Amino acid sequence: GAVVSQHPSWVICKSGTSVKIECRSLDFQATTMFWYRQFPKQSLMLMATSNEGSKATYEQGVEKDKFLINHASLTLSTLTVTSAHPEDSSFYICSAQGGGYNEQFFGPGTRLTVL
Amino acid sequence: DAKTTQPTSMDCAEGRAANLPCNHSTISGNEYVYWYRQIHSQGPQYIIHGLKNNETNEMASLIITEDRKSSTLILPHATLRDTAVYYCIVNTGNQFYFGTGTSLTVIP
Numbered sequence: 001g002a003v004v005s006q007h008p009s010w011v012i013c014k015s016g017t018s019v020k021i022e023c024r025s026l027d028f029q030a031t032t033m034f035w036y037r038q039f040p041k042q043s044l045m046l047m048a049t050s051n052e053g054s055k056a057t058y059e060q061g062v063e064k065d066k067f068l069i070n071h072a073s074l075t076l077s078t079l080t081v082t083s084a085h086p087e088d089s090s091f092y093i094c095s096a097q098g099g100g101y102n103e104q105f106f107g108p109g110t111r112l113t114v115l
Numbered sequence: 116d117a118k119t120t121q122p123t124s125m126d127c128a129e130g131r132a133a134n135l136p137c138n139h140s141t142i143s144g145n146e147y148v149y150w151y152r153q154i155h156s157q158g159p160q161y162i163i164h165g166l167k168n169n170e171t172n173e174m175a176s177l178i179i180t181e182d183r184k185s186s187t188l189i190l191p192h193a194t195l196r197d198t199a200v201y202y203c204i205v206n207t208g209n210q211f212y213f214g215t216g217t218s219l220t221v222i223p
Contacts, residue, residue, distance in 0.1 A: 004158075032209055043202070044159070044213040093158050097209065103149060104211060106158035 002028045004096050006107035013084055014115055021079045021092055021110045028099030029074035035067070038091040038109075050077055074098070084114045118142065118205045124218040127197075133190040135217050137203030140184040146207040148179060150188045152199040153216070159202065162188065193221045 003026040013019050023033060032051050036044040048069050050056035056069035066088075068080040077096075081088055091111050095104040120138040127133040139148065147166050151159040163170055163177045165186070170177040176189040190197055202216040 006158075034209075034211070036213075043215050044153075046210060046212060049209060091156070095158075095211075102147070103161050103164055105161060106151075108158045109156070111156075 002026075002096070002099065002101060002105045004030075004094065004105045004107040006094055006110050008110060009108065010111040010113070012113045012115065015085050016083055018080055018082045019084055019112060021081075021094075021112075023077045023079070023094030023096070023107050025075050025096040025098070025105070028096075028101065030077075030096035031074065031098035032096070033071055033077040034095045034097070034104060035069060035077075035079050036093045036095070038093060044093060047079075081112065084112070086114045088112065089114045118212070119203045119214045121201070121203055121214060121217045123215065124220070126220050126222055127190075127193045129195060129221050129223050130192055133193040133197065133219060133221070135188040135190075135201050135203075135219065136185065137187070138185045139203070139205045142183050142205050143207065146205050148177065148183075148186050149204040149206055149211070150175070150177065150201065151204065152197075152201045154199045162201075193219075195221050195223065197221050 005024045007022045035047045038044045047062045048056045048058045050071035058064045071077040093109040095106040097104045149164040150162040153159045165177045179186045198221045200216040200218050204211050
């Protein structure tokens with residue numbers, strides 16, 4: 001299957017700062033990328049869908065001004081958590097779809113801890 | 116919202132087949148059934164997907180009932196490394212909505 005990477009693997013930041021997470025498709029062109037959030041002992045929750053060159057579509061209840069998504073190329077999408085607070089601490093996972101694949105390929109996730 | 120129902124947890128003896136059921140009674144004609152698994156603190160791993168016919172790959176087999184209202188993922192010879200949460204997802208187009216999944220524990 002295709003490979004998706006995320007950077008950083010984990011990040012600790014102070015409350016009020018912004019954090020950027022990168023998601024890259026390494027061996028295929030991802031026309032669509034997705035961002036999920038997972039709290040401890042819970043399932044993945046879809047946050048937003050982004051198509052290359054277009055604005056992201058956010059799921060209900062997800063603040064678009066707080067979670068900024070950029071998908072400027074077919075291999076890179078970024079999620080910026082702005083003015084992070086402790087309640088934003090979570091496991092953020094991206095996935096990518098495209099290159100002739102119907103399935104989504106997931107990155108390894110980024111663990112964000114906001115102090 | 117997730118359109119699937121799975122048992123919360125299951126155990127399986129090492130070396131035996133693990134059969135994980137999934138109900139998707141409201142599935143539409145053009146919706147695929149996908150299976151992923153997630154090992155603790157990692158991203159989900161793709162296993163298999165199908166529309167109507169049974170599917171098999173190097174990881175697992177997927178059996179879909181004729182009315183498509185349920186399916187079963189079969190891991191033919193479970194190993195300790197198969198311990199994970201297994202998610203069954205019904206999908207058309209893009210978005211995946213994850214349910215609670217089945218936590219499979221493979222016992223030595």
